[in-house]
Amino acid sequence: MRLTKSLKIHDTQDQNQLNSTDQRPIWRRLLPYILQQPGWLMAVAVTGIISSLSALLAPWLLGKAIDTLLGKGAVRWKPLAGLILPLALTYLASALFQWLMTASSVRLSNQVATSLRKASFDRLTRLPLSFLDQKGKGDLLSRLTTDLDAVNDGLNLLLNQLFSSLILLVGSLVMMFAASPWITILMLAIMPFNFLVTRFISSNSHHMFMEQANLAGRLNSYVDERVEQADLLRAFNQEEISRQDFHQLNEELYVVGQKAQFFSSLTNPGTRFVNNIAYVAVGLAATLNALAGRITIGQVSQLLNYTLQFAKPVNELSAVTTQLQNSLAGARRVFALMDQPEESDDASLPELKVSAGAVSFAEVRFSYRPDRPLITGLNLDIRPDASVAIVGPTGAGKTTLVNLLMRFYDPTGGQIFIDQQNITSVTRSSLRRSIGMVLQDSWLFAGSVRDNLAYGRPGASDAEIISAARAACADEFIRRLPQGYDTVLSDSGSNLSQGEKQLLTIARVMLLNPRLLILDEATSNIDTRTEILVQQAFLRLMEGRTSFIIAHRLSTIRNASLIIVMNQGSIVEQGTHDSLLQEKGLYYKLYESQFAGREA
């Protein structure tokens, strides 16, 4: 119960697409990716046709060769010798072209999966933060890996079988028609049954594969949320409970997976059954007709042979059709991700030009959830060069101001200006590049310390990197790491303490030399002596520039040129440290409690 409620996918658009069972739109969207590789598609077709033709030619040559072995002393050596080499060559060609076909289809299907993975990744980098904040990492991850693996496998299977089966189908149809048109028509009369069986099984298995993929995504989300917190689970003796939760999800996946696999694997026995019934019916009818003298024994055996021959490609194609449902289910989930509305295109907009660094909020309204308004009509004017401190109880909306200024979220009403430019009328990247940001949650990527520091300025020299690290007081501990600046941070820096990670993110921003600066509890995990040094470095960096500092410790912000006190989404007071103390409002209360605490 605990799980099912929480792991529900929130947004309805994604959900609607995942629940649909119509396959045609999926095909329509998948096809362009296949056609993007016309060369390889041609290669698959040509090599597939050649290898199938040579596979058909070989038995004919073989028959011819056997025909030369008439009996004792009657072997016709010359034609036999003339046939052996072509036979060998045909086998060789068949093998060679079969390999070329498979190699091409492997190439093509991998290329399709790769393009889709790239396209969905690129989409991911353009999706609004609101989507990413809400959606489980694990489910998105599952779409870009497991689901695309299924697309790859199914496509490869289809390409491998398609041409050879078509050739075989057409070939045997032509031969049957030449031998006896009415038998052919009889054969074709069985087709609808096969078609019905396949259709029934494949549309049902599409639904099941879809369910399986969605559940796998949920399972992935569950593990993803916990894999980095295993120490926390252990410390709270949650191993058994989490094991049970996982087990429950896993069992659900088993039930759905087993059903999907079994049901989809019915195609082969199902169509074979239909074919066998046809074979028996044809056989019985033919023998009874032969009994009545209407057809010859030779015709009976011919009829039966064709029935068998015709069944083979039909069986293979219907098996492929069903297996393909797994790929289509995967593709549907990938396309649903790619259909998520992304941040509006701003390529045509001008870049933000920061000169003085004046920031103003005009009648800004915002809420994360429509039913719970947070900021209602916020006005604020910040003169250039100001150092602005934002204080207030937790949940007051301080971090929300950062989200809005950085355009991680857009206000539902009102405007924000930097140097008289509306931040929605400039490119996001120019806006964000102008602002250096250090957050409470440090983020580092799996890479060397050096690469992490130079992330915002790839061209930075070693001297610049080291001086930024020195300013952030990080140089000393970096040098103590096993490989110094070249130490690779495994698992996004999980081998560092929170404080060390924070120092690295500070050094990263120090190197940027930004026009505006946002520090959101940026030094909360750092010891005070280091904190003072880091703050001095920030002061030097931000001289003559606008900065925003969010902090709970009021001692760190008393020199700010403007202090904004927020409560429940609104600015309740603003002024300097001294003026606010005189007002004896919320700031005074917060400060007093701190002061009182120190005296105690």
Added chain:
Amino acid sequence: MKDHSPVQKPLRNLLPYLKPYRLQLCLGPLFKLVEAVIELLIPMVMARMIDIGVARHDRQYLWSHGLLLLGLVIIGLIFSLSCQYMASVASQGVGTRLRTAVYEQILMIPKAKLQPIGSASLLNRITGDINQIQLAVAMTIRLLSRAPFLAIGGMIMSFIIEPRLAVILLLTVPVAAVLLYVIMRATVTVFKLAQKQTDKVMTLIRDNISGARVIRSLAKEPHEQAYFGENNNKLNQLLTRAGQISSLMNPLTSLLFNGGIVFVIWKSGALVDTGQLRQGDVLALANYLGQIVLAMMVVANLVILFPRAYASSGRVTEVLGLKADLWPAPKPADPAHIKPESVGLVFNQVSLTYPANREPSLEQISFRLKPGEQLGVIGATGSGKSTLIAALLREYAISRGDITINGQSIKQAAVSDWHRQIAWVPQKAVLFSGSLRSNLLWGLPQDAPPDDQDLWSALQDAQAADFVRLLPGGLDAAVDRGGQNFSGGQRQRLTIARALLKRASIYVFDDSSSALDYATDLALRQAVRRRTRQACVVIISQRVYQVREAEQILVLDNGHMAGLGTHQTLLQHCPLYQDIARSQEAAAQ
């Protein structure tokens, strides 16, 4: 202490997971065999209908044999359906059991051993790799029996017709085996690389989701897209190469056996010419050979799946083979008779060196904490404060010394017993998706859940009651992944409430009120004092004011003890502590 063996024998290590499905694994192929036999019987019965029924003008015979055929077809369907059913049960079952086993390992294995593998790789193993194993099991059940049956049958029939020629075929079998082995060897290596590259791709995707704010703030999306593209292409190349090499299997096998056919035809010329073989025999021989080729192709198609599954099972069994013990030989637990002087938490000359490092991160740390006492731990960033917690929580093995709780050594206590005595508030405040209640009930025995009053009192003490009361749903309010729908300070207070609810003898607060304003923090500290009168409390902090009332304060400097004592004694005798205190007073002025 190295876990070598499982990596080297991935298949043997999978056996315990296959064992519960031995019925399906045996019967499935057997049923498939029955179906294959029926499939062979049908044309034979049909031949009798023609040869006997039509020849004798026996209408009755035709009808009865027609019905017999129908029966055979239906029986064949039943057997093949049963086989497919067993294949689906066994393969999905093996996959499900493996997933549970890997997840259990994630839960049990301390950080020291799991961290080198990495989160993305663990996720990949629990999904992608197990999928490959699942697929291989299913295909083995479906295809294993039929193909060899047809191949061996064909072989026997060829021997009956003409042993001298059939021997040639027998010679091709070892060649085919060597061929398959060589190709498999080559592809296993490439598939291992491909899975590793998948790990990398997954790491990039995860990093880009969790680091979206930083990446966008630096406008690095184009860089990330390019870097992902590079790695995505590398994965493409590896998978394509592996696929292309392994797809050699089928054509080469058929070429080998078809070569055998050509040879047989050529040789049979002389045999027919000298009257040792009839034309009809050659025809039959050719048919059987064709049947063998088809069967071998099926085997080749099956074998293609093995390299990837083999590479994957190596990765899965590597995780499964990890042992949870941090110490080579855990001594048998002493019957507990707690000496009065050993009650509480004792660190005795504790040193810890991380596996990747040469230098110890903690050296010779000693203190003794009695119930009702608080220990403050203070020190610069990177001085070893978090390492102290990692040692206490058994995430990393202490390299020297001992830690005891109520006289029991960390090296002797069972992991769960040890953890049961500790309530921990981590530095990084993380909640789990679910409800507030489900998060709060974490540390508590499930059979005796506390009532709402207990929950509210813990929330009250953690200074969280005020904002929880305003939430829609109150205690049952929804918690998003990681607790993202709460502010940093709210999350911290909820994680404190979660720990306070646990009845433990040691409470550990790892810099856990850094996002709290001073007033809240003060009230919190007073409430914690009240609530933990019977327990040892360890408070790690950057702030002197948060630890100054502690009975003992441990000052850490670069992994060493720079001082241990009360606020007053440290102010007099510990220069580092004086420094820290002075810096904070200066900041307050």
